[in-house]
Amino acid sequence: MDDIAPEGTSTVATTIGPLPSSAAEPLAGRREWIGLAVLALACLVYAMDLTVLHLAVPMISADLHPTSAQLLWIIDVYGFMVAGLLITMGTLGDRIGRRRLLMIGAAAFAVVSIVAAFSPTAEILIGCRAMLGIAGATLAPSTLSLIFNMFRDTRQRSVAVGVWVGAFSAGGAVGPLFGGVLLESFWWGSVFLLAVPVMALLLVLGPKVLPEFRDPNAGRLDPVSAALCVATMIALVFGMKKIAQDGIGSVALLAMIGGGTVGALFVRRQLTRPDPMLDLRLFRLSTFRIALLINMIGIFVAFGYFLFVAQYFQLVLGLSPLATGVVMAPSGLGFIVGSQLAPRIVRVVRPAYLIGAGMAASGVGLLLMLQLSVTGDLALAVVASVIISLGLAPVFGITTELIVGSAPPEQAGAASGVSETGAELGGALGISILGSISIALYRGDLTESLPAGLPAEADRFARDTLGAATEVAAALPGQIGESVLLAAREAFLHGVHVTAGIAAVAALAISVIAVIRLRHIPAGAPEQD
Secondary structure (H helix, E strand, O other): OOOEOOOOOOOOHHHOOOOOOOOOOOOOOHHHHHHHHHHHHHHHHHHHHHHHHHHHHHHHHHHHOOOHHHHHHHHHHHHHHHHHHHHHHHHHHHHHOHHHHHHHHHHHHHHHHHHHHOOOOHHHHHHHHHHHHHHHHHHHHHHHHHHHHHOOOHHHHHHHHHHHHHHHHHHHHHHHHHHHHHHHHOOHHHHHHHHHHHHHHHHHHHHHHOOOOEOOOOOOOOHHHHHHHHHHHHHHHHHHHHHHHHOOOHHHHHHHHHHHHHHHHHHHHHHHOOOOOOOHHHHHOHHHHHHHHHHHHHHHHHHHHHHHHHHHHHHHOOOOHHHHHHHHHHHHHHHHHHHHHHHHHOOOOOHHHHHHHHHHHHHHHHHHHHHOOOOOOHHHHHHHHHHHHHHHHHHHHHHHHHHHHHOOHHHHHHHHHHHHHHHHHHHHHHHHHHHHHHHHHHHHHHHHHOOOOOOHHHHHHHHHOHHHHHHHHHHOOHHHHHHHHHHHHHHHHHHHHHHHHHHHHHHHHHHHHHHHHHOOOOOOOOOOO
16 A cells, blocks of 8 residues: 555545545455454553543542542543544644554553553542543544545445444453453552553554555644644533532633633634634534434443443442453443444444434433442343443444545545544543533532531541542441441432433433434445435
């Protein structure tokens, strides 16, 4: 394969690579399939990094004593940094080469992972997670863009995208198992070290099996737009977290207003620049717009519920990290099965009906979670998680192809960038919004339910997170410790019920929208608007 994009290829399209393929496109060979395996490995580690971190939340709480807001930042600042920088990094890849960008990102990811593993404070860990987000933003656009460059045939590309989605699912499946094994014997930082050997392998194999693509006429970098995008999300999320932790106040309101104002400036800049970082004209395309919304809501639901399930198993049911990994494995396998079956089913079933059925199934699974209790519903939690996974798995691959395939050929690259940005943003918002609601309910409930006469310090810690409350309860004598633990678990579960209900309503609403708005698309390849 050539190192330079073919002459005449659109600058915008080269963010992802070639235009949507036709039957005349050449078939991929052995080198491309080996390259796909290498890219899938990077995606698997990316997903593992997210799932094992959720599993490590109780140990992080016990060791670093983060506030509730800091704990959410540790988890979701990564996603916001990735979402804010994805398109900028895509343009950078056009300039310096996408394989080169992937190698730089892999090296940075490995180094920062080592630093994160030994973070002595919550603040340093948050900083490391932000830096991992920057490194992740160099990885994410490279994987999908290289896949679309390497697999030009429609059927092969559909299979490759299925493998790409399946790699994320596999990471979700094996992450809790590997993380549980590590956390059973080592400290919480060991979960970050999982990425190091895999990134090292990527650095060794990548130059040998991955082609290089770059565009000599690449668009100009726009650091101002990137800064505005990141500042918008960080300010809005900071405001939400501040309200969840301390209630409505001047600092939270100023953050929300400031974030909205900066967001408006970002939109205005994109509409007035001749070469915008984010081509907002894509949102005029109906299929693109609806598929992107479905993709974002699906990931919003997945990330939101996954955060609470891991804590429910450990802090409410009292399972060890290894046991938690084992009972979470079936839901990960559900993602793998669903994502690999979807490309076959969508050949004979309209995408709207498969997406609608999947989102409806995930909604049913979320409604089952409303029945969870503090007395122990392990089987119910596992069954609900599997149903949610099987329902969501087909959605992600299908909507990704719809988003890219519905755009005109000259805008395929921009569509890919928006797809990945929307996915990262959906996950970060799921953790942030549902997490903030849960924290607000948890703190509100404990205001009335904690036993009277607790020492001031114990009372303050117990109200912060369930992990902190568990530590406080263990340090208190007899009945009062049991009362604190029961009150904290009930308050946490109240938050789980409310957020699961919100996610279920969102999933069921999206299932109806998918059927109504996408039913015109036939089975098989997506069509352009």
